[in-house]
Amino acid sequence: MAVDLDDVQEARELLADARCVLFDFDGPICRLFPRSASKRVARELVAKVDELGFPEVLTDAVRSVDDPHAVLGAVHQAGQRRDVTELLPVIEGMVTKGELDAADEAVGKSRGTKGAERLIRMLSGRRVRLAVVTNNSPLAAKSYLKQMNLLGHFAHIHGRTADPGLMKPDPDVLTRALGSLRLRPEDAVMIGDTGTDVEAAKRAGVRFLGYGRDERKIRGLREAGAGTVVSSYLPLVEDELGRGD
Structure with a gap:
């Protein structure tokens, strides 16, 4: 094609x-997030969700993907059903930090x-x-x-x-x-x-x-x-x- x-x-x-x-x-x-980098960040987010006591907000499908935004979106959607005010800013902050680190890496490794x-x-x-x-x-x-x-x-x-x-x-x-x-x-x-x-x-x-x-x-x-x-x-x-x- x-x-x-x-x-x-x-x-x-x-x-x-x-x-x-x-x-x-x-x-x-x-290339901000080569596949290996996005997988690492997504796994860190899943671990944090579990650590803070909200494992039920993530489906098995979301847990298996390598997309940090999918985890963030799932946490946000969970807020329509239960109080995730403790969790959402933590996950958002981790996603943003992961993206900032990836931006620095993209510059350093010439991934333009x-x-x-x-x-x-x-x-x-x-x-x-x-x-x-x-x-x-x-x-x-x-x-x-x-x-x-x-x-x-x-x-x-x-x-x-x-x-x-x-x-x-x-x-x-x-x-x-x-x-x-x-x-x-x-x-x-x-x-x-x-x-x-x-x-x-x-x-x-x-x-x-x-x-x-x-x-x-x-x-x-x-x-x-x-x-x-x-x-x-x-x-x-x-x-x-x-x-x-």
């Missing part, structure tokens, strides 16, 4: 027409998405307004971008709020970004790498450009309904590469 030249041309046209580009963070900008820095600088140079729309803590995105000398290219960083129920696929983070930019959905293009990104963009009325670094990611984006998918940013910045920018 490879990406073809039509996708590259469509991606160029999407970006050329955009007044703003909304970047998801983990994936489209850097190939071509992302050039694409960001190219779009910024065209005076396209940029924002981050992520399910991660905005602190983690800011930390990474600051360390990579890219933060100044972004008008706004929007991430997870105190209500994890508003994480994508809910369009909340995109709606907040458009509000802060004072732009309409039709002015924007979102770059994302998951089916939840596709759904959030659709619900927000924002055009979507999928970034799939491998066949598994590309397949997931196609199955979620992404019409335009690229596996590399490099074809989108060829002119800048040719000029040596």
